[in-house]
Structures are given as C-alpha cells and as structure tokens.
Amino acid sequence: MASSSSSSKTGLKKMLTLKSSDGDEFELEESIVIQCQTIKHMVEDGFSLIPLQNVDTKTLTKIIEYMKKHAEKTESNKEEIKNFNKEFVKGSFDDQFELVSAANYLHINGLMDLLCQSIADRINNKSVRAVREIFNISNDYTPDEEEKVRDEHKWAHEGGEFDESLD
Amino acid sequence: MEILLKIPPKSLLKFMCVSKLWLQLISSPEFVKAHLKLTANDKECIYHRVVFQESASNFKECYLPSLFYKERNTELFDMGSTMEDPTIYTWTVDSVNGLICMYSKFVDGKLYCALSADVDKFNMCNIISLDLADETWRRIELPSYGEGSYPLTLGVVGSDLSMLCPNCHELTNSDVWIMKECGSKVSWTKIFTVDHSKDLGEFIFFIHFLYTFLPVK
Numbered sequence: 001m002a003s004s005s006s007s008s009k010t011g012l013k014k015m016l017t018l019k020s021s022d023g024d025e026f027e028l029e030e031s032i033v034i035q036c037q038t039i040k041h042m043v044e045d046g047f048s049l050i051p052l053q054n055v056d057t058k059t060l061t062k063i064i065e066y067m068k069k070h071a072e073k074t075e076s077n078k079e080e081i082k083n084f085n086k087e088f089v090k091g092s093f094d095d096q097f098e099l100v101s102a103a104n105y106l107h108i109n110g111l112m113d114l115l116c117q118s119i120a121d122r123i124n125n126k127s128v129r130a131v132r133e134i135f136n137i138s139n140d141y142t143p144d145e146e147e148k149v150r151d152e153h154k155w156a157h158e159g160g161e162f163d164e165s166l167d
Numbered sequence: 168m169e170i171l172l173k174i175p176p177k178s179l180l181k182f183m184c185v186s187k188l189w190l191q192l193i194s195s196p197e198f199v200k201a202h203l204k205l206t207a208n209d210k211e212c213i214y215h216r217v218v219f220q221e222s223a224s225n226f227k228e229c230y231l232p233s234l235f236y237k238e239r240n241t242e243l244f245d246m247g248s249t250m251e252d253p254t255i256y257t258w259t260v261d262s263v264n265g266l267i268c269m270y271s272k273f274v275d276g277k278l279y280c281a282l283s284a285d286v287d288k289f290n291m292c293n294i295i296s297l298d299l300a301d302e303t304w305r306r307i308e309l310p311s312y313g314e315g316s317y318p319l320t321l322g323v324v325g326s327d328l329s330m331l332c333p334n335c336h337e338l339t340n341s342d343v344w345i346m347k348e349c350g351s352k353v354s355w356t357k358i359f360t361v362d363h364s365k366d367l368g369e370f371i372f373f374i375h376f377l378y379t380f381l382p383v384k
Contacts (some may be wrong), residue, residue, distance in 0.1 A: 104169070112169060120173035134276045137186050149184050158281035 004019045018064070020057040024048075026064055032071040037107035039089035055102045062088075062095075065103055066111055089118035093134050094167065134166055168191065172205050272321045275329045275348070276300055279307070281319045281330075294319065294330070310344060310355035324358075331361075 014030040017038070019021055042050055052060065069084050076120040089096065096119055103111040123131055141149070150157055170327040171179065171193065179202075181188045192198055260298045294307040303323045320331040328346045340362045 052192065100170070116169045117173050119170045123170075124174060124178050128181060131182060135185075137189075139185075140186070140187050149190060149323050153180035154237055156177050156182075162181075 006055070015048075018060065019049065019051045020055055020060045021101050022057040024057045024060075026138075028061065028067075029066065032064075032067050035067050035070060035108055035110070037109070039106065052106070054105050056098075059098045059102045061089065062099060063106070063111070067108070070110060085114055089115060093119070093122075125163050127164050130162070130164050130166055171198070176202075190215070228290060241382055272323050274323055275326065279321055279328055281321055307346070308353055310357070325367070329358075 015027055016030050016033050018026045018028065018033070018039070020026070027146075030043060034043065039050055057061070058156065068090060069081065073081055092165075096115055098111065100115045100119070103115060126134070139146070171182070171189075174182070179193050183193050211302055231281050257282065276299055277296055278299065280297075281294050294309065296305045296307055297303070298305070322329045322331065328348075330344050330346070333341045340360050341356050342360050344357050347354050347356070
C-alpha cells in the first residue's frame, strides 16, 4: 500500500502497462492491478511494463474486467458484485479453464476461488464419462480395474442419474 | 486440484473412476487434509449440514444455510450411506470432521464401540476398536463375565475404557470392568458391582453421571 499512498500525494495515478502473449498492451491504474499478487511483486521490483507470456488477449481482457469491477468493491455494492460474479463464470468450460490457469499464474486469489467453485458446482453431478470429456482426460483404467474402483465406493455411484452433458 | 478441493466428498469418490491420476490425487493424505481444512473453515457454512436420525438406519440431512435463512425452503435429503443392513440398531452420539460416530468411546487414540455379533438381535456384546493412527480395526477380548446376552455399555474412567455388564439372570445388578491395554494384550479388572432397577434401559442414561463420581484409577 506504500506506493498507492505516495501516488495520491502527488495527485497523479500511477499507471502500469500489461502486455498479453499476443502482444496487445493494456494501460491500467496501479491500484487496480495490485489485486494480482504476481504483478504486485513486479511493481515492487520497479517494473511498469509487465509482459504476461502465459496469458492471451482474450483471457487478459476478462481478467482486467474482473479486477476493475472488484477494485470498486465497497460495503454498499455487495449485491452488484455478486451479480457480476454470477455473469462472469457463465462461459464455456474451456474458457473457464483458461481463466483458472491465468488466475493461478497471476495469483488473484479471489478470482481463483470464484472460478474453482463455479467449475466444481458445474461438474459435481456429472457422470464420470462427462468429466473425462470436459477435462480432456483419457481413461487409463482397464474395464476390470475401473469396475474394482467403482465397487469400492458403490454408494457414490448411486442416487439418481448423473448428468452426461458437456456444458 | 484447486477445483477438486471444492467438490463434495461423495462426488470425489465417484470421480476416483475418472483416471488413475485422479484416484491417486483424491486418495492422497495431503488432498484429504486440504479438503477437510477447506470445508471445516468455510465461513458461510455451505458444506455444513445438520443430520437427523429418522429411524434406526435412515438419516436425513439438511444444509445449514437453509436453516439460517428461513426464506429458503428447508429441504431434508436422504443421506446416502453405506449402512446396508437396516436391522443394525445404532445410536448416534457424536461426530467429528464429518465422520458420524455410532455410540462409541474415545480412549488413547482409539475409538471403541460395542457391537452386536448378530444383526438380528439387539445384543451388543462385542467390543471393537478403531485405531485412528493407522485405521486398523480390532476385536477386543472380553473377560469371562457369564453368558453375555444383554448389551454392554461403554464408559471412560480416568484414562481407561470401562464397561458395564449386566448380570444376566436377575438383571438387577451390573459389573463395572476397567480395561488396561498393554501392547497388543488387554486385561480387564472388575472394580465393583452396582445394584439397580430391572430396567437397564433407563439406567444407562445415568451412566455418565455415575462415572463422574468414580475414583480415577
């Protein structure tokens, strides 16, 4: 917080530039960007142009949208932020996974929590087969091995139909 | 991993079938510990449930937030459970970290419970222990106290496990035994006999009260 108080003294907002892996540059106020731990550390080390080689423009745009909204967070707009979060996690699984890996790399804890919870809620009732498809995992069990693992916790596979859809 | 940490336990067991890597990850002690920590520290209590025992082997649960916010419907769900035999009679007395404990006593790192050998009869005259350190189950040898056909009641005296065994024929007195464990051997000592009314069913409710007056050792 030391740097933001010094910038308010001068009356000028300190600006930073984020550069996506596609080479696009985004200029933002430092106060918005420091929600992200990785960037905060780079700022403390004196960087003002921050190259993000693991984040493409599409993902970075979404992440900036999130950081801008959450920088406005106060006691009185909780409901608004909640609705924003609800809309924010509505994308496809692939888009959400891109965002998770970016949020993880950038260490934006709040965003990480939000995304993981939303993905967890979405896959909770899905079938094993659907989960494999969604995460692009190939089944390395033989049918016998899989049967054995299933038998060990039979009750977890009971209790109604599981969702086979992939969205 | 971060995503799986937010999945409820039952679904995690289901997802062990996804791949060998997922099985390995979900069953690792590190994952289990992290999962437990996350759910236990959850401030909004979204994972916390209240469990009701509807009948001997049927449990109902409802989510805690639905009790807090009364505008939401409080729904009771059947709990999926592994108790397959509905004739097993259970008393639920406590729970810890999501494990529901069926009438048992905790002594020196081990859980003890009295069980019936025959599921058709309500005669809990066996004691088994679960060592929480290595999760091994053991059947405890009992002293010869006559033909056991009436349920044992477990208690804790000082730091030792004790049991109350009704004397079969008259059912108007019971022996109190204390168990000492030395390595893999257990030994029982009868400390005294108590007289009581015939109806032991009522009597066992007083047992905790009684034990507080017993001398330690």
